Amino acid sequence: MKSSLALPTLLLAVATSPAWGQETRTVIQAENVRFAYAQVLQVTPVYQTLNATAVEERCDPVEEGAQEGSRLQRVVGRVRDALGGQDEAGGAAAAEDCRMVPVEREFRRPIAYDVDYDYKGLKFRSRLPDDPGNRLRIRIGVTPVVTEGSTQ
Template sequence: MGILLPESANTMMCLRLLPLLLFAVAAAPASAQDVTLTQLENVRFAYAQVLRVTPVYQTLTATAMVETCTPDPEEEDVGSRLSRVVGAVRGVLGREPEEPEEVNERDCTVVPVRREFQRPIAYDVDYVYKGSKYRSRLAEDPGNRLRIRIGVTPVVSSSRED
């Protein structure tokens, strides 16, 4: 016959978990085949010599409303200008009571005026590193030299294609 074990709570729990543990151990090799290893990248930093920096501009258009007035033909008359000057001098010297000036109504209209201006939004940078030329678009002007990140990762393929 068999050996009788004392029935305790721990023994009963172990017996209940045994099928689950056996299933997990059996499934482990199958799931291990699906795992792909990722290579860590070898990274270092260096400096490249900047050859040329070309700003990239954004053209913006702004519209402003400007009041334009057509001059009165009387205002352009030299004689009327001279008479106004003489009248002003006579008024100051003669101490005569001032008469209200005539207000000439001018023909004024509000006209939209478009203005275009440019602002730099990026910089195209040509640079050389170890004899090879490169181009990148950067947010800021890097100056004479550019700090670059050099990363080397081997290409691992599942089939041999040489």
């Protein structure tokens, strides 16, 4: 029984090892990075627009000589005056025509900034979460391009 277990183990070892005659090589390259400052040329805010609807009470004062439509309001106003109704200003309560009205509102808020900047005569544009001011700290990384079969 020992010989029947040795063959699958040998096949597993051959299947998981690199191909015969090939050498596996891993190159770890330290990243070539430095930091510098670029001159900011222009900052343009990017806005998000939100629309909201709120319901507000709108009241219009009723004129004393109003026609048929406000007869009930005049009666209610006179009863209120007879009972001594006072408004917040201390005078007699004025008759008003009040109703609930939907009001559309638009809100704009900056969500990002498009920043144009110059570094060594080259112009770049990036979208950033904050306004950087006059100078922008940038990261410069240099990595060589390696192509297959190049001997240079």
